[in-house]
Amino acid sequence: MSLLSSLILVLSKLNFSLLALAMTLLALGAPHRAFGSSRGAFSAISTVPQTDGLCALSVTVQGYKCQEFEVRTKDGYILSVQRIPEGRGGGNGAGGAKQPVLLQHGVLVDGMCWVVNSPDESLAFVLADNGFDVWIANARGTRFSSKHSSLDPTRPEYWNWSWDELAAYDLPATVDFVYGQTGQKMHYVGHSMGTLVALASFSQNKVLDKLRSAALLSPVAYLSHMTTLFGILAAKAFVGEITTLAGIAEFNPKGRDVAEFLKVLCSDPGVDCYDLVTEITGKNCCLNASTVGFFLKNEPQPTATKNMVHLAQTVRDGVLSKYDYGTPHFNMAHYGQARPPVYNLTAIPNDFPIFLSYGGQDSLADPRDVGTLLDNLKLHDLDKLTVQFVKDFAHADFIMGITAKDIVYNAMVAFFKRQ
DSSP: OOHHHHHHHHHHHHTOOHHHHHHHHHHOOSOOOOOSOTTOOOEEEOOOOOSSSHIIIIIGGGTOOOEEEEEEOTTSEEEEEEEEOSOTTOOOSSSSSOOEEEEEOOTTOOGGGGGSSOTTTOHHHHHHHTTOEEEEEOOTTSGGGOEESSOOTTSGGGGOOOHHHIIIIIHHHHHHHHHHHHSSOEEEEEETHHHHHHHHHHHTTOSGGGEEEEEEESOOSOOTTOOOHHHHHHHHHHTTGGGGSTTOOEEOTTSSTHHHHHHHHHTSTTOOTTOHHHHHHOOOOOOOHHHHHHHHHHOOOOEEHHHHHHHHHHHHHOSOBSOOOSSHHHHHHHHSSSSOOBOOGGGSOTTSOEEEEEETTOSSSOHHHHHHHHHHTTTSOGGGEEEEEETTOOTTHHHHOTTHIIIIIHHHHHHHHHO
16 A cells, blocks of 8 residues: 555545645655555667657657657666657757766656656756756656566566665666667766665665766655654554555555555644645745646656665664665575665765755755765765755755756756766
8 A cells, every 4th residue: 555545545535735735745755665566687678659658748748859768677677768858949058969867756756757847947858958968767666667577567576676676776777778878978866765776876886887977856865854743653654564464565656545544644643634745845935836736647656665664664773774674584585694784875986976955944855864964975075075955945846846946956057067
């Protein structure tokens, strides 16, 4: 059952505002665990002619060229990737070969999150209009990336993964594909869980040889200071009660099972379920109601329950480690040690260029947790680490805020062009 699915049902029953619902859906980059489905070597697959893909739904209608591709991971998942090769004017800005940029979304959403605003406000379009070759990733399990070479998404086996596999398989396969298509190193942009996956991969020296730099928006490498009671209760439930719900491997936000789970959370007297946006993400300053409406038509997206549990373990344990199978015996079987291996973020090369932007109102990527991440990067070369603090921004403002271009994206573009 999906936290978001419950969320949707509970919200509808309680007559939540559209904005609150949308932000709740977007914000659930917060933590859970996995079992059955509610639906009942890297290789590229040629360009996919699609009439109902992300390109047709949200990109070409805005006047941009767009291509659909599929990429196969080493463990058999088939991922959808979109390319916006140029801006509306067709030129490449500075001249010469365009630098590729890969965008990676967070949990419970997909690549649509980068194009929900107008062309002047959506990051994918802003980058294309600034002369970049834009590539949009879609994580396994989301609607455009629901295929596998041998597993069926109606079977629990398809959902036996967490963000460990996103870092080990999805990101390397996508980066390899973009590099193979362009022949160039690329910039990387991640939001929320998209930052976690990147940092885990970077710490193991994966994909860095094909990247120019990385931009981390609302980074969630650490979650131990998440401030909202709703988020804390949800995280505890994900590593506790959810494991007793037999047969739930797919965490589907649009399924019906999660409703009961959310009812329990909302029954706590300290949780204000009439303002779940603030309860989960913090107070977002700059969202447009029409954007929220479009977002709700397309999101949220499924993920693995095991992935949500893994995120919740990060809240519980305060460390960034691989999935904890619950007992020394099971961990020993998977890792050869009693505790899951820790991702060592201090191993990220000090000369790798990083742009990091976080918000003062963010209840998921709490500034104290971002401080812990920055402490891991304290030996980073000063000219290779750019840190931006946006006092009024919360979690969703970084990808849906109408002021994000002026405050964050322009600074990011300038950072990319310096590399």
